[in-house]
Amino acid sequence: MAEMKIERIKGFRDQYPEDMGPRKHLIGIAEQRAERFGFQKVDVPSLESLELYRIKSGDELVSQTYSFVDRGGREVTMIPEFTPSVVRMLAARKDIPRPVRWYGTPKLWRYEEPQAGRLREHIQFNADIFGVDSPEADSEVIGLAASILDSLGLGGEYEIRISNREITEKILKGIGIKDTRRAFAVIDRFRKVTKEEFLKDIGSAGASENNAEKLLAFLSEQFEIEELKDRLGNLVQGIIWDGDAIERIIYTGRLIKTYTPSAVKYDLSIVRGLSYYTGIVFEAFDIKGEFRSILGGGRYNNLAGLLSDQDIPAVGFGMGDAVIELLLKRVGKWVPEPVGDSYYIASLLKERKEYAMVVANSVRKYRRAVADISGRGLSAQMKAAASSGCSHAVIIGEKERSGEEVTVRDMETGEQQTVSLKSFLESLE
């Protein structure tokens, strides 16, 4: 280890090429799928008034932000989320025809204790559809999420779990719970506590012992969305389900299956925090259950009304780059974009050395070319060529320059031949 006078701050990442290449590939795939789905890229300020988050989330979130008073006396924060800024942007532009499909790849910051899959700075891919409340909009967003994971080669490695906050609310009331906000908080912690703790907590929220046991059973398994009606009947007898929310989520499940062959399950334990979401909520999990959720989102129809004078229905999701990195590494797919053939330009010229750069720049019209800029001897240059990962070396000596030729070596087989520059370039076209 080198001796450094300055250290990196804990929870932040130095991203060397071996990780940045795969990360660029990951974000590139997400962007490409979003563009194919008709989403347009937007970006937001990295600093916002702290007030934006106080309005949205209250002081709990605020205590976990990088907030400070700037030189102009403003209370500002490095953004912990993308969506509030995007909603602020959209609400300010009534001229933009809705619905709109927007995505972004911001960096986000939280002052938290770093742990696996959770950093103080991360990149988050976000996509939202604003201006329409329909099961098709919900499924476009969830379908995009699945399409990104499938395009990354993760088919069969993940499943999507959905729930609906309205249905959960109705269930809680149906089993006699009055303080549903408190019960939501208990369900939100379901996977972090023991069964005994859960039963005690949900009991304190107003559930009878029998209902608490039934709820525990319901929360403990994921099932096909089509089974929802039967299971609800077993859980809560005597309620009349008006059916709309249930029919809608069953239809949404059917729609999602047109996007991906992946499993889509109902999971009542999906809550996604206490406020904010108003309808469908969803997360994607690796099937081995080793990591936190890979991505998550849902419908939030009330946020614009909090931040502006407009109501704008919205559905979206966010995918941080840390958990998916762990999953892609586990399955051996944390890899950069394929680069194709690439050329290491080795020069032995002592005069009119520009010829090597003429060759490099001609190759760059078609392919990657790394020009050796060191003036080292041939064997040192060939060693560098080998460690560069280039598929070919192009060797240029006095003979090649005077004849307008190049000597091309296949780095794998070691075979080499001298050809005219012209025909070499034609072979790249």
Place this chain on the structure above:
Amino acid sequence: MAEMKIERIKGFRDQYPEDMGPRKHLIGIAEQRAERFGFQKVDVPSLESLELYRIKSGDELVSQTYSFVDRGGREVTMIPEFTPSVVRMLAARKDIPRPVRWYGTPKLWRYEEPQAGRLREHIQFNADIFGVDSPEADSEVIGLAASILDSLGLGGEYEIRISNREITEKILKGIGIKDTRRAFAVIDRFRKVTKEEFLKDIGSAGASENNAEKLLAFLSEQFEIEELKDRLGNLVQGIIWDGDAIERIIYTGRLIKTYTPSAVKYDLSIVRGLSYYTGIVFEAFDIKGEFRSILGGGRYNNLAGLLSDQDIPAVGFGMGDAVIELLLKRVGKWVPEPVGDSYYIASLLKERKEYAMVVANSVRKYRRAVADISGRGLSAQMKAAASSGCSHAVIIGEKERSGEEVTVRDMETGEQQTVSLKSFLESLE
């Protein structure tokens, strides 16, 4: 204008699709050219210890940063520059074979009064070559800069101006100036002051009246690099130029011309600040002289030694996204990536509505498809299709679904025909 409860912070940008599309194109071109030149992408933390910048630049820069004390009591800053972090990263990894070519596209922040082409937050494309001090390395970096501008369609709209800090130092000494640091500061302000002020200031730094006038003349014009020797002879008689620095920059100029047909001029007024740079320095300017420099950089061989126990020669440049945006807008090239044919999927289905999504998702294997998710009537959907910018609409009614067909309308000509889904998809392949 909508009524907003929260405003954006001054000097920061909301990036709507109409600007984000061209910006994505700009950054994409820069990244693609860098990859072709064999540069690898890296990224750095957005927060660093303030000390990193104190060591590099002293308190003047620090007073223009977004710095604060974090919840853990650390003095931190939102990074105002990319290079110090990259040098910190490289110095920490002696195992990486050098030279290395690294690039990045960080967001950077400065607490300054916003003005045209200068914002409190901007994106900067950066590229550096570490580990070798050669004219070829210098020209690879300057050549990459030119290649990016050329690939953006800016050929003929800009010129590159170069100078060399060692040569400038020698000139200043040659005309009798002892406090060359102070004289550098005067030259750095050359374009911001009147001739009279310049003459007075350079006189205070120790130049005779005659030499001050000669220096003014030298600074006032850009010329072909080949003319450097003659011009130096006229300016400073009696100095023996050992010639290395001059031969090198003339050769570098010749190399740069293998990358770009653009003009490459010598410009003694290019200084680029007071510390940091040790050899060649360069900037690109729009030929009309309307804006600040589009990009700039140079050789800085001493930075690693300040931050670590190693000396690592380095050359690089940075290009912010604000000035080039102004230039691209002026020449009508602030445009997004071409998107090709794209399809607006309009659905009139009342049942088994999934078919519309099956079509959308099939199209997305090959092209962009925007699915209408509103459940509106046909004329409203066609109006949305027209304003979406899609080249075609795909209309799906009960007849199309039952026959596994689609009706495809050319949005420009209005012509439409109904074909089997299978043959439609084959036409996209």
